[in-house]
Amino acid sequence: MARAERLAEALLAPLDDDDLGSLARQRAAVTVLDATFPLQQATVEVELPAEEAGVQALGWEQMQALAARLLDD
Numbered sequence: 001m002a003r004a005e006r007l008a009e010a011l012l013a014p015l016d017d018d019d020l021g022s023l024a025r026q027r028a029a030v031t032v033l034d035a036t037f038p039l040q041q042a043t044v045e046v047e048l049p050a051e052e053a054g055v056q057a058l059g060w061e062q063m064q065a066l067a068a069r070l071l072d073d
Helices: 002-016 022-036 052-056 060-072
Strands: none
């Protein structure tokens, strides 16, 4: 726990350093965010009718089934 606190203090220290310019502090903030909230990517494939009429023809149960398949994974 103490080590985690020291690590957090070290990561956040540049944000309070008055000797650094605003761009350097912003860069430090981005580095912290990149380390703690890494970008993730997901790919989703959905099969729907290509025509507007086909989409409008989907019934309530068909739309519920589609939503269930999308949320199932």
